[in-house]
Amino acid sequence: MIRLANADDAAAICAIYNRYVLNTTISFEDTTVRAPAMAERISAVFAAGLPWYVCEEDGVILGYAYASPWRTRHAYRFSVEISAYVSPERKLSGIGSQLYAHLIDDLQQRGMHSVIAGISLPNPASVALHEKFGMTKVAHFKEVGFKFGRWIDVGYWEKQL
Template identity: 55%
Template sequence: MKEQVSIRPATSADAEQIVEIYNHYVLNTTITFEEEPVDAPEMARRILDVRSIPLPWLIATSDSAVIGYAYASKWRARAAYKFSAEATVYLRAGQVHKGIGSELYRHLIAALQVAGVHAVIGGVALPNDASLRLHEKLGFEKVAHFREVGFKFGRWIDVTYWERILNP
């Protein structure tokens, strides 16, 4: 039986469950370059900051548990970048390869189109085959490969950037 998943905008009340997801990646992977766990008040602030831009921050829930989230942030601060955004997707451990990341990303892209975003950019720390496949599946093109730009867990990490033009 397929799990029933709902997608909705995140609120600061979701911060506790979001940090449970995110801190797994902070402590155990090179997917994020953050090195210290984040607490719920800090995550609530981040959610409010993104939503105030305004850009979308979405969560996927199943049986009222947050099982994933996706959000967009400003690509760069300068005014001419105002139609570009960077997208991020995280899933709770054990929720990968179920289509939840794709569904979250599709909803995020749709919300970005409504918001008038022209270009969506996704950064992928390597290795991360699942994220590379996700970006390819959703029509992103690889536009950059930066070598050894991150250092975590005693090793250098490459990062690729992917772009999708939404409103050509």
């Protein structure tokens, strides 16, 4: 079941996200996020008039996807950055696609014009997910992140809705 997130989901979202923080270069954070901070992030997304979805099965959160403002200047108000994270045990199960389908449909209904996604590289699964939804690579920044003792490239994908 795909539904809008709420503050009560923060701990379950942290359980998914923090595994990426601690074990991968998918997130550039290097310290775990606690539930109160995640609840604030969820609240900030909703306060910006944007959606945050979770995929739940038998009361367990399996993944989430959300949109956040691309930039703060007023002219950017119709452009958002999107992100999705799926429980590592359920990667490549279609949950990311289900979440993005809901998220992108919601963003279209809200009148958003552009969706943008930053992807640490290499990350073929994330690239495939974003390209499945018609996003195209528009930028590649070399060695802009440093984690686990190595430099990491970041690519950006975009789509006009």
